[in-house]
Amino acid sequence: MSRRILIIDDEDDIRQVAALSLETVAGWDVIVASSGAQGLLRAAEHQPDAILLDVMMPGMDGPTTFRELRKNPVTAKIPVLLLTAKVQGPDQRRFADLGVEAVLLKPFDPLTLSSQMEKILGWA
């Protein structure tokens, strides 16, 4: 089933590899945003099926972006998966406590990212 995913990440390399992965392996439609603020606009405009959201971004970081998404009735119910290179347990627990669907670790495997997401989101 075709899905629409929004990737919000300030790092161009991560954005492009994730987009490549989801488009090529899963055949999903991918929208990208390079900042939290741009992500909020894209999410409201495109109503994606899920959002892949980077944690560490300049300006509006991932957790703040997530809270803003939840405040807006238009985007409040979109599942969000956080993407982070922070591997320490306390960081991951703090992120998970926000209420996101899952916390995915960077680096991710481009061949299995979509299946990982499908499993988490119950799309498999």
Added chain:
Amino acid sequence: MATTPPAVSSSISEALARLWVKFLPEIDARTAVLEAATQALMGGSLSQEQREAAHQAAHKLAGVLGTFGLHRGTDLARQAEVEFAGEVPTGAAGDLAAWVAELRQLIETRK
């Protein structure tokens, strides 16, 4: 879990190789930040600004290198990230120098 069809794997590999070339200057620059900070640490002249830049560069490298298949590179960058996270790097500068040198070598080999 479904196995990725060979054609898709091959297509991803080719596209990743193109993206690697595209983003190599950035990866090189981040590694150079680590090298400069390590040199400064060994020379006793590491500034707070330089330490923070090295911490940031190591974090970004840790997040991206494994995505391009350089998992050892991610491990090395994570070690450097931990080392540059504190106000004063605590480990032996020699270890850091060895990690950064190995990181550089991995990146050069992937080229």
